[in-house]
Amino acid sequence: MREVKDDHLIDIFRSLNEVYPIGAKKPNSRYMGEIIRVTDLHSVVKMQQQREFRFFNQDEVRKLELPGNLAVSKPSPYTHNIVAYLEREPDEARVYALGVSVIKPEVQAAYLEAKALQDKLGISDLLLPIDHLATRVYSQNREVAILEYLSWSSYYFWGAYNIKDQNSSTNITKSAHPIPESKSPAKVFTANNTPYFINHLEHLPSPTETFVRNYGPRLHHMAIAVKDGERDGKEHIDLVVDAITENGKGFLLDVIGSKAEGLKQIFSNASEHSSLIIEYVQRYGSFDGFFTQQNVAKLTEAAGFM
């Protein structure tokens, strides 16, 4: 995630935001993409270049103020996201070569304050790592966006949910390595089934493509897993949502789903800074789905208009 504080800085990521009517309102703020760990950076880049994937060169990476030790792709024509490769051993510390950089004391203080507040609210141990990252693309780019990501990464196509009434489908890819989402989040691609301009024939709403037309293809939400269980007779996700609500952050809908259906989930309002939505998802037992039949249409609808 990047937010450039210099209003005069012009780069390709700002340009991508500026093409879209609502994206243009926050031209300096953007979810960029994921960093993928590799064992041999040179060989990976060489192989990817052989099939004509494009990378920023060293000078461009420096000008973008991105870490110099990453191989950074050019934005995808389908998702506008990037991927970057970082060579390191699994037990090696992550190092980002950022040249002269500082963490401002007031920023560090705000971070520590936020963490202290989570402790005080009793939700620190309930919030688990990121579960999935959901990108929205134009309908005509659905298949290629997925294939492209499978080609950039070690991910495989896991399955899709057709949300027919909302003219939308949600397509899930996961790491092919035997590791859980908490180590390598699922990557989700949502797109209209048919383009918005033929909706007068199908008489269906078009929330997914409306989002894409307003913001551009981009990350729509990050989902944070909530620890399975309950405390004082209240399920963890409800504790988390209540604590966040009491501190002034709103949600698009109430918590939906149930233990019987396998999961409960909720979407926050979009951040005024990043425009991103945060989903909270609590799965029960071994349930591995992303929606339940009853709530998928509601969520798609609610998350389309922001």
Ligand SMILES: [Fe+2]
């Ligand atoms: Fe999601």
